[in-house]
Amino acid sequence: MPDFHLTLNGKSRIIKVDDGSTPLLWVLRDTLGLVGTKYGCGIAQCGACTVHLNGAPIRSCLLPVSAVDGEEVLTIEGLANKDGTLHALQQAWIDFDVAQCGYCQAGQIMSAAALLEQNPNPNDMEIEGAMAGNYCRCGTYNRIKAAIHAAAVMISQRGSGK
Amino acid sequence: MKKPPVKPVFSSLEALFDEIDPSGNNSLSTAVKTDRRTFLKISGAAGAGFVLAFSLGGKVEAASSKRRAELNAYIRISPEGSIFIHSKNPEIGQGIKTAMPMIIAEELDADWNDVKVEQSPINENIFGRQNAGGSRSIASNWDTMREAGATARGMLVQAAADRWRVPAKECTTEKSFVFHKKTHRKIPYGDLANEAARLPVPLDGTLKLKDRRDYKLLGRRISGVDNYALVTGQPLFGIDQALPGMLYAVYEKCPAVGGIVASANLDAIRRLPGVKHAFVLPGNGNEQELLPGVAIVATSTWAAFQAKKQLNVSWDESGASKDSWGELEKRAQALGNQPGKETLYEVGDVDAAIQSSAQSIDSFYSFRFVAHASLEPQNCTAWYRNGEIQLWAPTQSPGRGLASVANTLGIEEDKVTIHQTRAGGGFGRRLVNDPLCEVAAISRHIKAPVKLQWTREDDMTHDFYRAGGFHSFKGGIDSAGKLAFWQHHLITFSHDGEKPVIAGAPRQPAHEFPAQLIGDFRLTQSMLPLKTRCGLWRAPGSNTYAWALQCFLHELAVAAGRDHLEFLLELMGEPTWLPPKNLYGLNTGRAADVIKLAAEKAGWGKKLAAGRGLGLAFHFSHAGHFAEVAEISVSESKKVTVHKVTVAADIGPVINLSGAENQCEGSVIDGLSTMLGLEITMENGRIQQSNFDTYPLLRIRNAPTVNVHFIQSDNPPTGAGEPALPPLAPAVCNAVYAASGHRVRTLPLTKEGFFT
Numbered sequence: 001m002p003d004f005h006l007t008l009n010g011k012s013r014i015i016k017v018d019d020g021s022t023p024l025l026w027v028l029r030d031t032l033g034l035v036g037t038k039y040g041c042g043i044a045q046c047g048a049c050t051v052h053l054n055g056a057p058i059r060s061c062l063l064p065v066s067a068v069d070g071e072e073v074l075t076i077e078g079l080a081n082k083d084g085t086l087h088a089l090q091q092a093w094i095d096f097d098v099a100q101c102g103y104c105q106a107g108q109i110m111s112a113a114a115l116l117e118q119n120p121n122p123n124d125m126e127i128e129g130a131m132a133g134n135y136c137r138c139g140t141y142n143r144i145k146a147a148i149h150a151a152a153v154m155i156s157q158r159g160s161g162k
Numbered sequence: 163m164k165k166p167p168v169k170p171v172f173s174s175l176e177a178l179f180d181e182i183d184p185s186g187n188n189s190l191s192t193a194v195k196t197d198r199r200t201f202l203k204i205s206g207a208a209g210a211g212f213v214l215a216f217s218l219g220g221k222v223e224a225a226s227s228k229r230r231a232e233l234n235a236y237i238r239i240s241p242e243g244s245i246f247i248h249s250k251n252p253e254i255g256q257g258i259k260t261a262m263p264m265i266i267a268e269e270l271d272a273d274w275n276d277v278k279v280e281q282s283p284i285n286e287n288i289f290g291r292q293n294a295g296g297s298r299s300i301a302s303n304w305d306t307m308r309e310a311g312a313t314a315r316g317m318l319v320q321a322a323a324d325r326w327r328v329p330a331k332e333c334t335t336e337k338s339f340v341f342h343k344k345t346h347r348k349i350p351y352g353d354l355a356n357e358a359a360r361l362p363v364p365l366d367g368t369l370k371l372k373d374r375r376d377y378k379l380l381g382r383r384i385s386g387v388d389n390y391a392l393v394t395g396q397p398l399f400g401i402d403q404a405l406p407g408m409l410y411a412v413y414e415k416c417p418a419v420g421g422i423v424a425s426a427n428l429d430a431i432r433r434l435p436g437v438k439h440a441f442v443l444p445g446n447g448n449e450q451e452l453l454p455g456v457a458i459v460a461t462s463t464w465a466a467f468q469a470k471k472q473l474n475v476s477w478d479e480s481g482a483s484k485d486s487w488g489e490l491e492k493r494a495q496a497l498g499n500q501p502g503k504e505t506l507y508e509v510g511d512v513d514a515a516i517q518s519s520a521q522s523i524d525s526f527y528s529f530r531f532v533a534h535a536s537l538e539p540q541n542c543t544a545w546y547r548n549g550e551i552q553l554w555a556p557t558q559s560p561g562r563g564l565a566s567v568a569n570t571l572g573i574e575e576d577k578v579t580i581h582q583t584r585a586g587g588g589f590g591r592r593l594v595n596d597p598l599c600e601v602a603a604i605s606r607h608i609k610a611p612v613k614l615q616w617t618r619e620d621d622m623t624h625d626f627y628r629a630g631g632f633h634s635f636k637g638g639i640d641s642a643g644k645l646a647f648w649q650h651h652l653i654t655f656s657h658d659g660e661k662p663v664i665a666g667a668p669r670q671p672a673h674e675f676p677a678q679l680i681g682d683f684r685l686t687q688s689m690l691p692l693k694t695r696c697g698l699w700r701a702p703g704s705n706t707y708a709w710a711l712q713c714f715l716h717e718l719a720v721a722a723g724r725d726h727l728e729f730l731l732e733l734m735g736e737p738t739w740l741p742p743k744n745l746y747g748l749n750t751g752r753a754a755d756v757i758k759l760a761a762e763k764a765g766w767g768k769k770l771a772a773g774r775g776l777g778l779a780f781h782f783s784h785a786g787h788f789a790e791v792a793e794i795s796v797s798e799s800k801k802v803t804v805h806k807v808t809v810a811a812d813i814g815p816v817i818n819l820s821g822a823e824n825q826c827e828g829s830v831i832d833g834l835s836t837m838l839g840l841e842i843t844m845e846n847g848r849i850q851q852s853n854f855d856t857y858p859l860l861r862i863r864n865a866p867t868v869n870v871h872f873i874q875s876d877n878p879p880t881g882a883g884e885p886a887l888p889p890l891a892p893a894v895c896n897a898v899y900a901a902s903g904h905r906v907r908t909l910p911l912t913k914e915g916f917f918t
């Protein structure tokens with residue numbers, strides 16, 4: 001059984017998986033019990049499975065766990081700040097009551113978090129570009145946009161923290 | 163396997179449709195009357211605080227079923243000051259878990275921050291109807307919830323008055339405190355919990371419900387009670403459930419519904435990595451429960467998915483669907499030129515009106531099947547032990563689920579326990595409990611806890627689809643430019659040759675728009691044979707009738723040279739309620755008000771650039787009056803951009819403004835996503851679309867601005883989860899006409915060469 005080493009949500013982990021071609025999504029969910037990352041399509045169309053790989057948003061449903069050996073992975077469970085307070089995006093998602101069913105929202109928030117890292121003050125077009133890979137079947141797109149704008153303001157007011 | 167007796171009453175989607183959408187019943191009974199004597203206070207062990215139990219929703223069916231109206235919901239106030247409120251209905255994204263407790267908290271004068279919502283277990287004997295469907299949860303429980311909150315408040319006030327030795331009527335309440343302002347004293351509810359528990363429940367007529375104008379919580383924007391858990395990725399959904407020693411299953415069914423397993427390479431599958439079991443289930447003869455198929459059980463979801471790809475089944479398709487959309491469409495087009503086979507409703511003399519009207523136009527509308535495609539693919543977790551089964555299920559109809567599982571396993575319902583999980587979207591798909599039945603049969607076979615996970619492909623190709631269909635119209639205008647007659651031939655499908663597929667035709671044709679409003683009207687129907695499974699899809703029936711009806715009405719307005727707004731208002735006429743005082747009947751006064759409001763807010767009549775247009779549509783469904791105006795552009799190359807949709811709604815007083823607005827925004831975007839480019843087609847019984855690459859939902863860049871305006875009338879509150887959807891498609895198509903002169907008569911829009 002091959003072992004894979006990764007830094008997961010800031011902690012170094014050794015993961016035992018029978019089959020190195022198993023997508024990261026299923027290792028997170030079935031092996032590690034981190035079920036915040038969701039399965040929606042398995043073909044990189046819906047974005048429900050979005051996590052960060054070395055800070056960049058990726059679709060974990062198609063990425064074999066062997067490909068993340070030695071890398072840094074961040075999931076929704078590790079997004080909150082170190083002091084336990086919510087990431088500005090998580091707070092904005094609550095403030096704007098974004099979710100309907102909520103199933104897509106972990107993926108949405110992870111895509112948005114990567115965007116704000118790159119671009120702390122995105123305009124609508126830039127948001128649409130960064131969020132293009134995330135479906136919301138319930139149609140909460142307008143609230144997602146509003147919450148990202150609000151989180152950007154929150155982050156700039158808090159200074160360097162999120 | 164021994165076949166258990168089939169009890170169709172519990173699995174029939176039609177029966178469920180009656181239950182969730184009373185507009186299709188003749189009885190049209192809507193009111194749930196509460197009697198305060200049915201409230202019961204349960205003061206548990208000393209110091210446990212105050213519990214007021216009451217009954218929600220169970221009474222409507224009391225006479226017609228074995229279900230008893232029992233106490234099924236409660237408010238519990240702990241001495242520490244937490245206020246627990248029970249939520250008995252499934253949460254599928256419609257916000258009920260937040261809205262229902264808000265109603266109680268309002269009358270209780272509770273501080274919303276003190277309120278904790280608990281999800282109840284599934285037992286329809288105790289809890290009455292437990293469904294999420296038909297946008298009915300609020301309407302049917304409004305009075306009971308208000309009375310429950312007011313009763314608890316009254317008892318807390320009495321407890322405070324007794325302690326202070328002052329008259330109860332001098333006491334006031336606010337934010338979980340009782341006040342005696344004269345003496346500047348206050349006590350938190352928690353401190354009164356044990357004393358209140360010892361008091362008798364107040365008599366009828368001694369409590370007053372609040373006036374709507376005094377609401378502090380209702381009508382505000384309140385963030386959903388599960389939001390913190392959602393944004394931190396906690397395990398809320400069906401797919402997130404895990405049990406000790408749990409295995410992972412997939413279930414392969416025939417791609418053409420009705421096929422049975424002839425043989426499969428089970429031995430080869432059993433040798434694949436991680437695979438523990440592979441076996442055939444024969445099905446139980448009920449396509450809403452357990453179809454025949456092959457189960458593969460493995461040590462992980464991925465191992466099961468991989469093994470499924472290697473599975474080779476030879477299907478006996480002698481009894482399977484051979485449906486072909488292309489064929490069906492051709493036959494429907496031929497039928498469109500003929501009179502309908504049967505008359506569903508007729509009033510006046512249409513034939514005479516056709517002869518005498520100044521002008522008449524004919525039009526043929528066609529729309530395709532669509533899937534539910536909730537983002538969480540179907541799944542369920544189960545554990546069968548010692549003749550009993552527990553299930554963790556993301557379902558919209560857990561009560562029906564109990565019966566379906568019991569029927570599938572041939573066991574009594576009291577041996578089945580369902581734990582409700584949050585559901586990643588429902589839209590009507592999860593009213594059918596086939597994944598529960600499948601996993602129940604699999605868990606019993608392997609005698610182990612197991613999670614069944616459908617792939618997206620399973621989900622899309624084994625849905626209960628919203629049926630496609632066709633409308634052939636003839637409508638007339640008199641010499642004064644008024645609507646003279648309306649003849650409508652509906653072409654739908656039938657599984658048995660006798661009745662239309664579910665939601666394929668209006669169940670109360672006399673109440674279907676515009677039958678109630680004109681003198682010479684005829685609705686006829688023809689049906690084509692179909693095997694493809696059909697189901698209930700957000701705003702069943704209305705989601706397609708509204709499109710055809712409200713577009714054709716616009717065609718008539720254009721033919722008459724009239725402004726659409728003015729034409730529509732003229733049709734509504736004087737304010738009338740049809741039938742009177744019936745929540746599920748059209749009220750033309752409320753209709754006219756929302757139509758005018760939508761038009762005003764959208765700037766109806768304003769000057770627009772070339773290629774830009776406004777389109778209007780109204781529809782009444784699920785007790786909600788909704789009018790919408792879409793502002794769009796159409797380019798020379800037929801690129802459609804929807805800029806803004808204005809929604810005007812009357813659903814009575816709004817409970818949670820944030821939730822209601824979210825439902826309206828979501829309905830608009832769902833409606834738009836569906837009408838722009840979604841279709842399910844079948845060939846040789848096989849569904850041709852299997853994942854989001856061939857069934858592309860709308861993405862964020864195509865989401866229009868949505869402005870929602872509520873008229874908060876004094877009528878009882880009704881749901882917002884469905885009625886905002888039907889007017890969207892006709893509003894957009896009418897706008898396409900205004901912008902480009904092109905009349906859309908086929909959905910999705912891509913069929914007429916449009917793109918986004």
Ligand code: FES
Pocket residue numbers: 038039040041042043044045046047048049050059060061062
């Ligand atoms: S599950 Fe990965 S993109 Fe849909």
Ligand code: FES
Pocket residue numbers: 099100101102103104105135136137138139140255537586587
């Ligand atoms: S909130 Fe349901 S899919 Fe986005």
